[in-house]
Amino acid sequence: MLVRVRSKQGTVRFEVDPNDDISTLGTKIADHLNLTDYSSIGISDKPTTTASTPIKDLVGKSIGQLGIGHGELLFITYQETVASDSSQTNNVGTKASMPFDIKQDPIDDLLEKQDGLIKRGRDSKFCKHAANGMCDYCMPLEPYDINYLTENKIKHMSFHAYLRKINKQNKHNSKFIPPLEEPDLRVKTNCSGTHAPWPEGICTKCQPSAVTLQLQQYRMVDHVEFSVPSLIDNFIHFWRSTGTQRFGYLYGRYEHYPDVPLGVKAVVEAIYEPPQEDEVDGLTLILPWNEEKLVDEVAMNCGLQKVGMIYTDLTDDGSGLGKCCFSAAMQNKHPTASKWSASGKFNSRFVTCVVTGNSNGDIDVSAYQVSNICASMVAEDIIEASVDPSVVRVKESTSDKYVPEVFYKYKNKYGVNVQKSAKPCFPVEYLLVNVTHGFPSNPVPLFTSPISFPIENRPGIESQDLKGLYRHLGLEASGNVHVDYVSDFHLLTFVKGTGILDQNDFAALARLAVSHEEKDANQLAQSTGWQTLVTIMNLS
Known part of the structure; x- marks a missing residue:
């Protein structure tokens, strides 16, 4: 169907499917207006900026679900991209501005800053240049280089190497298009076909695509x-x-x-x-x-x-x-x-x-x-x-x-790729x-207690109680906090479960367990919560 979009640059028509996510329309609008992404676009069915809804807040809903029909006229607002010589481009190859403020794991942020190139030394047999030169035989390889992975028996490339590979084609794009997409195997709702909605009816437009399995x-x-x-x-x-x-x-x-x-x-x-x-x-x-x-x-x-x-x-x-x-x-x-x-x-x-x-x-x-x-x-x-x-x-x-068709490919005895239906079953591989x-060559574990505290939920084999905790910590002899004996994850979960320590005192205990510092032990020993716990353990 066609949707009309009016902005300060005029009116333009876009062809979309009612089952498409609204982000699809947003991407088309951003492309037409030469925006880096669609995060600044506001959308409305009225010609006023006060009624605009940020299109990024509607992501996850289909165009049909939002009530946008064939020939609909939409009004949009947006912020123009300001060119800057100092704009930063990350190592993945696309502009650093992203449409979502996603808090990733620190390892992702770390690897995105690395070039990931596989360094190679000068080949004495094939390199004919000087020591500070470079040629095809010694230049760095991309992290997804298939020959390198095969030679080093790496069956699957890393996720960030895969991300670099699929982003290579977007290296010179001025806009951001998220390259990753989760598989969608659901029957699409609001189908434009002339049939009753699922489960009463289904057609090729709303049924999920067939799945072809591969490693x-x-x-x-x-x-x-x-x-x-x-x-x-x-x-x-x-x-x-x-x-x-x-x-x-x-x-x-x-x-x-x-x-x-x-x-x-x-x-x-x-x-x-x-x-x-x-x-x-x-x-x-x-x-x-x-x-x-x-x-x-x-x-x-x-x-x-x-x-x-x-x-x-x-x-x-x-x-x-x-x-x-x-x-x-x-x-x-x-x-x-x-x-x-x-x-x-x-x-x-x-x-x-x-x-x-x-x-x-x-x-x-x-x-x-x-x-x-x-x-x-x-x-x-x-x-x-x-x-x-x-x-x-x-x-x-x-x-x-509705279960879509599922296929898998394999090589027959003649070495020819053959596609076969996965029904009723297929190899789990x-x-x-x-x-x-x-295991690491030189272990440096986070938890260092020389004696293991009893492991939870092992009835008849091991048990956790306050008296056992008192003995484990060696409080019978000294009454002091022993740094090493506190450093045990099972001990920490048991103490947390008693509810005796408040949030701050438990945070101090956990800090001591991973820092192994005497100063943290002294600070914990002086806290009211720890002294209460010691008293209760002593009376158990």
Whole structure:
């Protein structure tokens, strides 16, 4: 349909679809007016500036939902872009001004400032120039260079390398167009077709496009680093003691991973085990649990966040990768903020780690994520797990649920690419993104208590109480705050859960746990809240 737009430059017509997001119209208007983005555009159905609504506040709604029909006349206001010789262009290749004020993770802000180029030395065989010269054989490579990635056995490029790759074509654009877009597998509403709305009717305009599965080029996290081996040992101890499976959340932070161009690693500093019912061949979780917000606040006080999950699958032989639906649901729950997406979020850095048996019969850890299309398919209830862990089932359409066609491509025995329907099932490997894992060569963990405080929610194995806390801190002998013994994540969550310390006193305790400074210990010891806690522990 056609929409008329009137500005101080005159009236212009744009062809749009009623199902298009309003940002699509905003982008077309900005392009016509030579604006860097559409964030300054105000839109109204009346010729007055006071009634204008910022178009950025309407993002997420379709043109049809906003009541804009064929031939509609809209009035817009905007701020003209002022050219400046000092305007900054970031390393991704587009103008630094963004249409959304998105608070990204610090690792994203850090990597966006790096050039990401892969440096190469002078090739003694092919370089014929002087030492300070450069040629095709020694010039730096882009972080997404396919030959470099293949030679170094990097199966998936990093997310920021992928971002540089897709932004390369926008290098000389004067306007910002968010290059990232989440898959949309929903039936579009307000279809212009001459049929009843879904589920009574559907046509090619409103039904979601067919999905063709392929391996994801990039990965949001390139490596998982456990700060110390004891994190895994303490987690597996429950299985060794009971023979039943176990689940935990990974708390840590994201850092630069130099082994992959513009890479990101999740550094795990603690594993928290929520309430669960454990069995020999599985476990039952109730998520979210009551204390989840409390634990997240403890992590935040320590400069950490939830970066993933880990669970044991020690009845498996190493082939049990069919848990992708659970991983997808968790990734959907923990999206990554990104200013490069029109929605302000894109994919997820939430990782899944599985402690399982390998082909040699040993205990090992595998780490992975699921692809963005997998997360979208799970969110729209299109796929489900099957009895065979190596395949995933595609659901059938019902009277009130439309499932688009799903295909996957593979090479047959003649080396020819063949497309095949994914119904009723397809290999799970099309949804998985492998992530490496390991331990640092020189561990410098955030939490340094020489004795582990009892781990939560392990009835019959370990228990947490005030008397045990008193003994753990060594207060029976000295009454002083021991710096090292306080530095334990499980201790912090237990103390937080007692509610004895107020927000300021607990922040002081958390600061001591991660700083390991005597001055912080002295400050905590003098606080009223800590003295109250010591008194209560002494009376327990």
